Amino acid sequence: MKLIFEKSKPGRLGFQQPVSDVPVKATLPQKYVRQKEAALPEMSELDVVRHFTQLSQRNFSVDANFYPLGSCTMKYNPKFTEKVAALAGFAELHPLLPQLRSGEKYVQGALEVLYETEQWLCEITGMKAFTMQPLAGAHGELTGVMLIAAYHKAKGNKKKFIIIPDSSHGTNPASAAVAGYDIVSVPSNKEGGMDIVKLKAVLTDECAGLMITSPDTHGVFNSHITEIAELVHAVDGIMYYDGANLNATMGRCRPGDVGFDVVHLNLHKTFATPHGGGGPGAGPVGVGAKLENFLPISRVSKCVDGFFALKYDYQDSIGYIASFYGAFGVILKAYAYMLLLGKDGLKATSDHAVLNANYLMSRLKGVYRVAFDRICMHDCVFSADRQAERGVHAIDIAKFLIDRKIHPPTVYFPLTVKEAIMIEPTETESKETMDVFVEAMLEADALSQKDPEQFHSFPKTMPISRPDETKAAREMKVNFFAQNE
Amino acid sequence: MEIIEHYLYTKEHEWINIEENVGTVGITEYAQSSLGDITFADLPSVDKEVEQFEQLLSVESVKAASDIYAPISGRIIEVNDELTEDPGLINKHSYDKGWIVKIEISDMDETSNLLTGDEYRSYLETLERDDHQETEE
Amino acid sequence: MLATIGVKSVDDLFVDIKPQHAPKSFDLPVGLSEYEVMRKLTRLALKNSNELIPFIGGGYYDHYVPVACQALISRGEFYTAYTPYQPECAQGTLQALFEFQSSICALTDMDVANASVYEGGTALYEAMMMAIRITGRKKIVMDSGVSPIYRKLIKSYTHNLSFEFVETDVLHGQTDRVAIAKLLDKKTAAVILQNPNFFGTIDDHADIVEKAHAVGALVIESVYPIALGLLKTPGAMGVDIVTGEGQSLGLSLSFGGPYLGFMATRKKFIRQMPGRIVGETVDAQGRRCFVNTLQAREQHIRREKATSNICTNVALCATQAAIFMSLLGKSGLKTMAQLNLDKAEFARQEFSKIKGVEVKRSSPTFNEFTLALSKDANDVIEAMIKHGFAAGFPLGRYYKGMEKYLLVAVTEKRTKEEIMAYAKALAEVLK
Secondary structure (H helix, E strand, O other), rough: OOHHHHOOOOOOOOOOOOOOOOOOOOOOOHHHHHHOOOOOOOOOHHHHHHHHHHHHHHHHOOOOOOOOOOOOOOOOOOHHHHHHOOHHHOOOOOOOHHHOOOOHHHHOOOOHHHHHHHHHHHHHOOOOOOEEEOHHHHHHHHHHHHHHHHHHHHHHHOOEEEEEEEEOOHHHHHHHHHHOOOOEEEOOOOOOEEOOOHHHHHHOOOEEEEEOOOOOOOOOOOOOHHHHHHHHHHHEEEEEEOOOOOHHHOOOHHHHHOOOOOEOHHHHHOOOOOOOOOOOOOEEEEEHHHHHHHHHOOOOEEEOOOOOOOOOOOOOOOOEEEOOOOHHHHHHHHHHHHHEEEEEHHOOOOOHHHHHHHHHHHHHHHOOOEOOOOOOOOOEEOOOHHHHOOOOHHHHHHHHHHHHHOOOEEEEEOOOOEEEEOOOOOOOOOHHHHHHHHHHHHHHHHHHHHHHHHHHHOOOOOOOOOHHHHHHHHHOOOOOOOOOO | OOOOOOEOOOOEEEEEEEEEEEEEEEOOOHHHHOOOEEEEEEOOOOOEOOOOOOEEEEEOOOOOOOEOOOOOEEEEEEOOOHHHHHHHHHHHOOOOOOOOOOEEEEOHHHHHHOOOHHHHHHHHHHHHHHHHHHHHH | OOHHHHOOOOOHHHHHHHHHHHHOOOOOOOOOOHHHHHHEEEEEEEEOOOOOOOOOOOOOOOOOHHHHHHHHHOEEEHHHHOOOHHHHHHHHHHHHHHHHHHOOOOOOOOEEEOOOOOOHHHHHHHHHHHHHHHOOOOEEEOOOOOOOOHHHHHHHHHHHOOEEEEEEEOOOOEOOOOHHHHHHOEEEEEEEEEOOOOEEEEOHHHHHHHHHHHHHOOEEEEEOOOHHHOOOHHHHHOEEEEEEEEEOOOOOOHHOOOOOOEEEEEEHHHOOOOOOEEEEEEOOOOOOEEEEHHHHHHHHHHHOOOOOOOOOOOOOHHHHHHHHHHHHHHHHHHHHHHHHHHHHHHHHHHHHHOOOOEEEEEOOOOEEEEEEOOOOOHHHHHHHHHHEEEOEEEHHHHOOOOOOOOEEEOOOOOOHHHHHHHHHHHHHHHH
8 A cells, every 4th residue: 555655746735724813924033944844745634534544444453353462451442431531621631730820620520530540440459559640551660660669769778680570571671670670580380370489599688579460471370479479578579560461350359468569550451441553551550558658749639628639749759750640541541441340340351351261271272282271361371382393383373363354362472482372352252253263273273284385375365464574674664755765 | 503613612602713813703503593584783893892701792683682692702803894784694694704793812711611513513402402302391 | 161161150260369369358339331431421521621721831732633633543443453563464553653753754854763652751761761872871961941841750760870960051041052062071972952942942953963963972852843844853953863742743632641752863873762663664475564673672572671661652642643744744734833833923922012021032932932920920820710711831830930930832723812812811910
């Protein structure tokens, strides 16, 4: 498909600006003025609409396709939350308004949303307070590790490293490193959980904390979690809960009750806000009493008369981690989702997510080697090593599924499993949809026995197939204009 | 897997070809094939002093980034500029045109820490055995 | 399904969660119907005020968003997709992001751009970290004309790291060249500037770039994309890294987010730029297509050695900005910038006639300017609210000694009538 710049025709206009109603035509001194107009496209509105509509049709999406991308929780995003976020009272609200004197009066509805969402998240996780500011999961991780650093600094602790299991998301070590810590990696045991013996071996007084995803990326809930927390706390380490997979345990276990001191949640996963092709997300961070004083500012507080105010007066705060109060539009959608589901709905969500994942695991495990043969939580991890011996790798199976109009599961992650295929159906999928997926997976296996060569031509039904990523990385064509000068 | 007998090797899959007091360094056939198509070599600057087994540079492929270590201590006297334009030389000609740096060796005794061609071949065999066992589990 | 799994009940699936792990409390309200939630939230929305006519900016502006922009972004194919891990079924997102990157490059006159970061503030922080990596130096010189919101954020992030920060004062509304020249040395990683700066003043930083480059330091400039419809580009000034807040490119104000951070730089620095980058390539049959590229810099491959911890970005907001820039186009953006300039200039002239107002302006401004008032700005703002105006931002909140200064923004949406009514109200308030 042509790029929009290649469709551009001089003089066309997609949007008519109003005629100026002021009797002034200002000019700037030449030295401040750009010499050449920016080469943006010149298109009619219809041409722009058609271009982007056609582009959208080149995407798979939850709205159109089963999307069992492991660890990403691609559940259905209720339509009405889009309308909520578009309400003028929220969408047109200027973020600096509450920073004017008596300005808070004019943003009471928005502050109430932030405050109430915080209350819900506290009750769901068992934490004492939340900051809604972090703008994504990784941003939440960075905030969390900054809180850990502030805690140790305040206590005069000399801490050097953070312990992270080898099954973690790459963002965990990257976030801890950005915040100034060294990383110590601990391998998983055969059941997929953290190896406690190996943890003990590296746990010294210099450990600032442990970052762990629960349930982890292997789809395993670690039954020894309270024991791990005791070990870490014994060296005054902080227990960090990566909430990427909270979707599995709502109403069944709260991180705050099993020893975690700080958590981040991914609203775009557990709380059904849309993923947007890769953001915007939101990654609020919750803390127990130990870390509360260090939370970023501002914080929303509720006065006795029910008035909501922004408070900045926290001396130990780590400061500002976002320009304002978080990805408000995203938080709003998550709040609407929680209101809709309520207590029972949230618990049912986790129950169904786990049921669906176990159903898929049971249906596929004779054919694909299951990485950890036990009951799983929200996702199940397989290895395509049997198929790989026939010359059909995880990526080939992924490409096969695309032709069936199914978005492939996550492949080659977690890094701990060879030829990994990580499947997370989420609670919003029906048995019928999952059965179609299972049939496709079984056919892929059958074909790998019969005619493995065929896989290299998949996908066949898409506008493109098997892009040359090496060429992309070597040539680095990332700007239309640079290559067309 | 091709191995050049008179080169010396490391367990991290670098090779070094020593002529007088200068060692030409690259990565082995095994290393390049496990990395896949190399898209970028972050070449160090000339005159930099390096220690044996210290990180020398990193190379990137589409799906991986990998550190390459100095097989020997010394001063870098030349880098293979052709890799800037064509990093794929490391894949195509790992033992000759795909060389990465030349090091003026400061301590020839360090060669005793390196593997001979034969030793490296046996080392690769142990790796392949381990690899096989893992998939059997 | 339970039979297939081989368990009797859903509870059996949770055997790993032992009784000692059970929640101590899970006391939440019962669920509501969609209608009830809509009603509740519509009421909350109404508790926010929309009657105040906004003359407030500070880096976040009330611009008109063409309806087509929102309509396109509301397509489920865009907003319910995820990160393009499988390029064959994500060419829509990938091409839109490639077009976004290209448009940002066109706007800023830079070689390469990434597919976005969270927002303008974190973009500036990432740019600073990039400069530190590139130069191997740790001293940062920052013009205090850079948004105080961004400066606070950067300081919070780097609190535990051993960087040296020096801030220079603003001189006659512009960057203080002499002060910066004195601070530049071989330890300086970067000079951080903003154009237009927080006071709304525009500048040409080419001379500073030249001096910084002479000592091997980089120059980072935070920009306002709408202003670039008219203003000299950072690329033309020789700036090394450009960042900005993309909210004004078709995103609603939405009480502070989600917003859009953009970053552009020179080709030689591309590997040090964080965030996703979309690149062009061909597929197995030679057809042009797009993929996430240079991923070996990123956390999912490098883990603790990555250039940043950023995972995904704000792809939907970037797509929205790409649509906005396509709708406005080459001349539309310029017309929009000119409208902003004209209306602000008109307002400035009108307000300067008011007794008790002095317009602080020794250098040209774009769509925002500073008024020196005869009274405390907070008092004036409070009184102006009663007249129905969000009159501007009190500079005293961030700058000592500027308690009587008001920062006023006038976008293309403000009408002549609104500007005149503001002038009338302000005259009354200052009486």
